[in-house]
Amino acid sequence: MSLTGKDLRGITVATVLPFDSEGAIDWDGYAAVLEHCARPETTDCVFVNGHAGEATALTPHERTEVIRFTRDHIGAGRPLLAGVVPTGLPDATTQAEAAREAGADVAVIFPAEALGGGNAATGAPVAMMEKLARTLQMPLSVFQFPIASGFGFSTPVLAEIARIPEVIAVKEGSATLLAYDENRRAIRxxxxxxxxxxxxxxxxxxxxxxxxxxxxxxxxxLVPGLLANLWKASEAMDLAAMRAANDRLYPVVRAVYGPAPVIDMHTRMKDGLQMLGIIENADPRLPLLPQSAEIVEGLRRALITAEVL
Structure with a gap:
């Protein structure tokens, strides 16, 4: 599938990955997750092997198997994006080539380890993406980190990367509204x-x-329908419907992303999926840990308030 940016419009689910009680991938549970969150009526694209899928806790073989399994499940007609979380350029190339071979349409490139500590605002990310684009000759997306992390690219860097012909999307997670708007305008x-x-x-x-x-x-x-409602209302330029959708989302957003540490957000999503009866086990792989009873109870109340549970 040869994709452009227009093919990625709508809701893209970054899938969580359930494990069994021994820590192995729960493939039946993952199939149930996809049945829940990757339905065409709510979701347009699927993104695997990102933070939500605990990619850094997986072996290279497991990451490949996740891509193959997802492609088989969603079919050939839906865009499939795969995360590439590299230490450097050779690792990025190897991961992206493996992702393409397994069935991914787009390689979503996370910032390499060496781009922290100030290098994210230099020409280094542009040079790396240009080299990847020439080598891979496949659609690429940029994973923009929060600016405060030290791995978030500056606005001029993102604009330069966007000019690379193989780059078709930017996953924009700068974590400030001002940075989002400046980046959006510069990329456009x-x-x-x-x-x-x-x-x-x-x-x-x-x-x-x-x-x-x-x-x-x-x-x-966890809540594909709630996000789809917000997106559809925005497409219709219906402010009242957007506010209504946002009000339903709000308690879930706060329960998932509010408690520290925020990196546990995806474990909380799996807690919610367990409450819904979609997966049997919500435990993540080490070094992440299960959530406290208090946080899980807060999520349960939020899902009830949002009329999901």
Whole structure:
């Protein structure tokens, strides 16, 4: 499938990956997750092997098997994006080639380890993406980290990367609304066909109100319908419907993303899926840990308030 940015409009679910009680991938549970969150009526694209899928806790073979399994499940007609979380350029190339061979349409490139500590704002990310694009000759997406992490690219860097012909999308997670808007405007000016996919959980409403090409989120693993309602209302320019959708989302967003540490957000999503009877076990792989009874109870109340549970 040869994709463009226009093919990535709408809701992209970043899938969570369930494990069994021994820590092995629960393939039956993952199939049930896909049945829940990757339905065409709510979800347009599927993104695997990102933070939500605990990619860094998987072996290379497991990451490949996740892509193959997902492709077989969703069929050939839906865009499949796969995360590439590299230590450097050779690792990025190897991971992306393996993802393409397994059935991924788009390689979503996370910032390499060496780009922290200030290098994310230099020409280094542009040079790396240009080299990857020449080597791979496949659709690429940029995974924009929060600016405060030290791995978030500056606005000029993102605009330069967007000009690379193979780059068709930016997963925009800068984590400030000002940075999102500045990046959105700069990318639009530099490369109008590149899809801008809002992904910051605190700002779903505001991001789509400002403008974007969809929503990319792990939260779509748990409540795909609520995110789809917000997106459809924004497409219709219906402010009242957007506010209503956001009000239903709000308690779930706070229960999932509010407690520290925020990296446990995807475990909380699996807790919710367990409450819904979709998976049997919500435990993540080490070094992540199961959530406290208090946090799980807060999520249960939030899902009831949102009329999901």
């Amino acid at each position: 000016a530099a490369a109008p066909d590149v899809a801008i996919l809002p992904s910051n959980f605190h700002w779903f409403f505001a991001q789509v109100a400002l403008g974007g090409d969809g929503i990319l989120s792990g939260l779509a693993s």
